[in-house]
Amino acid sequence: MFSRTIISRQLLRQTSSIAARPAAARPAFSTPQPTSLLFRRLLSDQTRQAIDKAVGSAPVVLFMKGTPETPQCGFSRASIQVLGLQGVDPDKFAAFNVLEDSELREGIKEYSDWPTIPQLYVDKEFVGGCDIIVSMHQSGELAKLLDEKRVLVKEEGEAEGAKTE
Amino acid sequence: MSLRTAALSLARAATRSPFSTTMASSSKTPLEDTIREKITTALQPSTLEIHNDSHLHAHHAAMAGSTSRETHFRLVITSPAFRAHRGQPARHRLVYGLLRDEMAREGGIHALQLRTMTPEEEEARREAAEGAK
Numbered sequence: 001m002f003s004r005t006i007i008s009r010q011l012l013r014q015t016s017s018i019a020a021r022p023a024a025a026r027p028a029f030s031t032p033q034p035t036s037l038l039f040r041r042l043l044s045d046q047t048r049q050a051i052d053k054a055v056g057s058a059p060v061v062l063f064m065k066g067t068p069e070t071p072q073c074g075f076s077r078a079s080i081q082v083l084g085l086q087g088v089d090p091d092k093f094a095a096f097n098v099l100e101d102s103e104l105r106e107g108i109k110e111y112s113d114w115p116t117i118p119q120l121y122v123d124k125e126f127v128g129g130c131d132i133i134v135s136m137h138q139s140g141e142l143a144k145l146l147d148e149k150r151v152l153v154k155e156e157g158e159a160e161g162a163k164t165e
Numbered sequence: 166m167s168l169r170t171a172a173l174s175l176a177r178a179a180t181r182s183p184f185s186t187t188m189a190s191s192s193k194t195p196l197e198d199t200i201r202e203k204i205t206t207a208l209q210p211s212t213l214e215i216h217n218d219s220h221l222h223a224h225h226a227a228m229a230g231s232t233s234r235e236t237h238f239r240l241v242i243t244s245p246a247f248r249a250h251r252g253q254p255a256r257h258r259l260v261y262g263l264l265r266d267e268m269a270r271e272g273g274i275h276a277l278q279l280r281t282m283t284p285e286e287e288e289a290r291r292e293a294a295e296g297a298k
Contacts, residue, residue, distance in 0.1 A: 072226065115261050115268050131278050132253045
């Protein structure tokens with residue numbers, strides 16, 4: 001339990017630096033805003049490609065309100081806490097703050113066919129929103145999924161290179 | 166919101182039954198009524214709990230300027246219709262789809278928490294809870 005807490009803190013710290021990084025792992029969403037209602041309701045190729053890139057930017061991707069360090073919504077907070085408790089490897093995780101970009105905020109809803117934030121992707125596959133993340137956490141399904149996808153921090157003793165000092 | 170008004174809205178919330186089925190023409194809970202109507206019609210649920218948690222979120226930044234008392238809902242739905250929808254995402258999409266207009270429009274539903282079960286899953290859940298006692 002104790003090591004998990006440390007891992008979750010580490011996750012929060014590191015992911016917030018990912019989220020705070022200006023442009024590195026993040027696609028450019030500063031495309032011109034379409035003005036007509038018709039266009040706003042349809043996902044532009046440009047937005048879709050940008051979201052494709054975001055979804056593929058790490059094995060575990062969370063679209064959230066705020067950053068992992070300072071979530072701006074209780075459901076985003078709960079989701080990031082669950083991922084921290086699970087021990088998701090910060091190197092395999094990316095968070096995107098939808099509040100920073102209205103095109104992403106609206107685009108991700110249509111992209112995922114899911115009307116709410118947060119949204120979790122693992123290996124580019126949509127997993128669900130906060131209720132699903134929490135219920136999978138409680139049932140053990142999330143631990144199984146994350147383990148199968150090899151996105152968790154390795155337990156002590158099985159770290160790569162441990163034997164090849 | 167001051168502590169006083171927070172306490173008042175809490176008191177109001179405590180007296181509101183999640184199972185109220187009154188459908189007055191000038192309903193004070195138009196969104197709740199719509200949710201109940203649409204879900205009952207489409208899913209024929211054996212259990213439908215509609216919890217209005219809006220008062221818990223009234224002070225959130227996203228709610229600034231909102232006067233609606235119906236922004237955050239939590240639903241517990243047991244329906245045989247979910248048998249055809251394996252996996253939570255498919256079931257949630259089904260419910261979101263029913264309430265698409267209410268979620269999309271300005272001043273509509275801001276957050277919707279869902280627990281979706283088939284009658285069998287509800288039974289298994291109840292048995293597990295009994296066993297744990």
